[in-house]
Amino acid sequence: GQQLNQSPQSMFIQEGEDVSMNCTSSSIFNTWLWYKQDPGEGPVLLIALYKAGELTSNGRLTAQFGITRKDSFLNISASIPSDVGIYFCAGQLSTDKLIFGTGTRLQVFP
Amino acid sequence: DVKVTQSSRYLVKRTGEKVFLECVQDMDHENMFWYRQDPGLGLRLIYFSYDVKMKEKGDIPEGYSVSREKKERFSLILESASTNQTSMYLCASSIVGGSPYGYTFGSGTRLTVV
Numbered sequence: 732g733q734q735l736n737q738s739p740q741s742m743f744i745q746e747g748e749d750v751s752m753n754c755t756s757s758s759i760f761n762t763w764l765w766y767k768q769d770p771g772e773g774p775v776l777l778i779a780l781y782k783a784g785e786l787t788s789n790g791r792l793t794a795q796f797g798i799t800r801k802d803s804f805l806n807i808s809a810s811i812p813s814d815v816g817i818y819f820c821a822g823q824l825s826t827d828k829l830i831f832g833t834g835t836r837l838q839v840f841p
Numbered sequence: 842d843v844k845v846t847q848s849s850r851y852l853v854k855r856t857g858e859k860v861f862l863e864c865v866q867d868m869d870h871e872n873m874f875w876y877r878q879d880p881g882l883g884l885r886l887i888y889f890s891y892d893v894k895m896k897e898k899g900d901i902p903e904g905y906s907v908s909r910e911k912k913e914r915f916s917l918i919l920e921s922a923s924t925n926q927t928s929m930y931l932c933a934s935s936i937v938g939g940s941p942y943g944y945t946f947g948s949g950t951r952l953t954v955v
Contacts, residue, residue, distance in 0.1 A: 833881065
């Protein structure tokens with residue numbers, strides 16, 4: 732089945748650093764979503780993007796819907812220990828199904 | 842607070858056992874999904890259901906079946922559990938037509954088959 736290419740696979744950073752991750756696809760999507768999964772929990776929606784070129788912020792998080800509609804980026808500024816977790820991108824077509832990325836595991840050291 | 846509830850957080854089963862994973866949502870969503878999560882492989886769709894008694898295979902349906910007798914409940918069945926089915930299982934739901942907010946996930950069931 733189709734999956735999105737998400738990178739990096741894992742990141743180990745120091746508290747206070749900025750983080751960038753991205754997701755690319757061979758398919759065009761109408762919606763891009765970013766989820767975070769805390770250890771031992773299910774994924775929770777962070778940001779949703781609905782238009783090519785759109786840049787959306789949620790606190791220290793900023794995400795962009797790529798202009799080609801085939802990619803998306805997530806940035807986290809000034810990381811803190813509670814940012815630890817797995818971040819997933821997801822693309823949505825006109826159907827009811829989401830296609831998920833392989834995830835970026837983030838570890839933040841004090 | 843809307844919820845997707847998975848009945849067990851942790852399960853340990855023996856090889857060959859028939860295993861039932863239960864998922865209940867209280868949002869009146871038409872769509873329900875079962876995913877499997879493995880390190881480095883992300884979320885892989887096992888089955889989804891778009892209405893009561895309706896189901897469709899996902900990307901990795903082999904060794905699994907599902908049941909949806911009521912709108913709020915979607916069950917994943919491992920007919921004869923094997924060690925390679927040791928994994929984290931996530932249930933999700935959404936409205937028909939694709940919610941602009943994507944899916945709502947449960948907290949997951951971590952299944953170990955010994």
